[in-house]
Amino acid sequence: MEYVVAAVILLVVLVAGGIGLVVPRMRRRQLPPAETGGGTTTLEREPEAPSLQVPAEVDEGLPPLIEEKPAEPEAPALDKPEPTAGRLVRLRARLSRSQNIFGRGLLSVLSRDHLDEDAWEEIEDSLISADVGVEATQVIVARLRERVRVLGSRTVSEVREQLTEELVAALDPELDRSLKTTPHDGRPAVMLVVGVNGAGKTTTCGKIGRVLIADGRTVLFGAADTFRAAAADQIQTWGERVGAETVRGPEGGDPASVAFDAVKRGIDTGIDTVVIDTAGRLQNKVGLMDELGKVKRVVEKHGPVDETLLVLDATTGQNGLEQARVFTEVVDVTGVVLTKLDGTAKGGIVIAVQRKLGIPVKLVGLGEGPDDLAPFEPAAFVEALLGSDA
Numbered sequence: 001m002e003y004v005v006a007a008v009i010l011l012v013v014l015v016a017g018g019i020g021l022v023v024p025r026m027r028r029r030q031l032p033p034a035e036t037g038g039g040t041t042t043l044e045r046e047p048e049a050p051s052l053q054v055p056a057e058v059d060e061g062l063p064p065l066i067e068e069k070p071a072e073p074e075a076p077a078l079d080k081p082e083p084t085a086g087r088l089v090r091l092r093a094r095l096s097r098s099q100n101i102f103g104r105g106l107l108s109v110l111s112r113d114h115l116d117e118d119a120w121e122e123i124e125d126s127l128i129s130a131d132v133g134v135e136a137t138q139v140i141v142a143r144l145r146e147r148v149r150v151l152g153s154r155t156v157s158e159v160r161e162q163l164t165e166e167l168v169a170a171l172d173p174e175l176d177r178s179l180k181t182t183p184h185d186g187r188p189a190v191m192l193v194v195g196v197n198g199a200g201k202t203t204t205c206g207k208i209g210r211v212l213i214a215d216g217r218t219v220l221f222g223a224a225d226t227f228r229a230a231a232a233d234q235i236q237t238w239g240e241r242v243g244a245e246t247v248r249g250p251e252g253g254d255p256a257s258v259a260f261d262a263v264k265r266g267i268d269t270g271i272d273t274v275v276i277d278t279a280g281r282l283q284n285k286v287g288l289m290d291e292l293g294k295v296k297r298v299v300e301k302h303g304p305v306d307e308t309l310l311v312l313d314a315t316t317g318q319n320g321l322e323q324a325r326v327f328t329e330v331v332d333v334t335g336v337v338l339t340k341l342d343g344t345a346k347g348g349i350v351i352a353v354q355r356k357l358g359i360p361v362k363l364v365g366l367g368e369g370p371d372d373l374a375p376f377e378p379a380a381f382v383e384a385l386l387g388s389d390a
């Protein structure tokens with residue numbers, strides 16, 4: 001009996017002890033997790049892994065936990081310059097608008113029944129006022145008079161046709177007007193662009209770059225106009241639009257060194273043509289003209305310059321010719337770009353320029369737009385000069 005009592009007591013004790021051990025554990029499990037901060041320094045604490053699983057209902061409106069990689073900025077679309085072939089014909093309206101008075105004046109004289117001395121004088125005056133130049137006008141009119149006399153030309157269209165032929169002949173259509181832009185073995189072709197202030201050099205460099213790129217060449221600009229920071233920005237903007245790099249130097253820096261670096265870069269990167277813009281300068285500033293000579297000499301350490309283009313503003317008329325002459329002495333100009341022909345009724349200046357300088361007009365500027373530059377074609381030009389109804 002005693003054994004039974006002892007066994008019951010033992011059992012009760014064991015059961016009570018078991019309950020005492022189990023209940024606190026269960027309670028502890030229901031408690032919120034203990035603060036982990038106490039006792040652990042911030043440095044020692046394991047960083048909490050960010051919860052990537054956000055319940056659907058809270059997800060809305062919250063920024064994503066993992067930020068999406070920003071898309072690579074898209075390269076700006078490059079301009080597609082107009083093809084160069086036939087540009088003069090397309091831009092003809094620009095030219096004939098400003099030449100109308102000239103064409104109409106000639107038409108009214110040519111339509112007279114009889115071309116007397118007064119009529120010939122009027123024809124001469126028309127040509128001179130269109131800036132053809134006195135000397136060239138006299139030659140053209142003398143030849144035309146002779147043809148009219150010998151051939152007995154009667155109708156306006158006959159005389160007009162003969163005048164057209166004489167004007168074209170005065171423009172020396174056989175001259176080589178191609179731009180020398182073909183690269184040499186391992187070296188780009190180099191083009192130097194010179195002229196007085198505001199003639200349109202920087203704009204012309206940009207337009208030429210576009211022409212070359214349209215024709216499938218690679219181009220690099222040298223911003224050797226270090227006087228005017230805006231000029232370097234200007235040419236760089238032209239380049240960015242068509243995908244041409246620009247090499248520039250510090251403002252007021254040595255233009256010869258910028259030009260040298262530009263050609264060097266062109267060689268290193270295998271460019272076809274390097275176009276170098278220079279600062280505008282007046283032909284009577286000896287120091288500046290010497291500087292231009294130096295630019296050319298320094299560039300030629302890499303090899304000869306292929307093309308030296310003189311940019312002339314057609315609206316300056318005969319006055320521009322003296323400026324032009326000095327440039328030809330300093331840098332051996334190989335071609336003329338006559339700009340702003342859209343803004344003058346004196347397109348005859350092309351004839352005067354070629355006669356006076358003995359250098360072919362290779363390009364004409366017919367507006368401020370990026371593609372308003374055309375290869376010069378004597379016949380198309382004379383047609384535009386005389387107007388369709390002359």
Ligand SMILES: Nc1nc2c(ncn2[C@@H]2O[C@H](COP(=O)(O)OP(=O)(O)OP(=O)(O)O)[C@@H](O)[C@H]2O)c(=O)[nH]1
Binds near residue numbers: 196204372
């Ligand atoms: N209408 C017309 N404007 C032109 C033509 N070519 C250039 N221009 C304008 O002439 C102005 C002068 O052009 P720029 O290219 O800055 O002249 P620049 O010779 O480089 O000037 P500098 O560096 O100061 O000597 C600009 O407003 C051009 O848009 C053209 O063929 N027709």
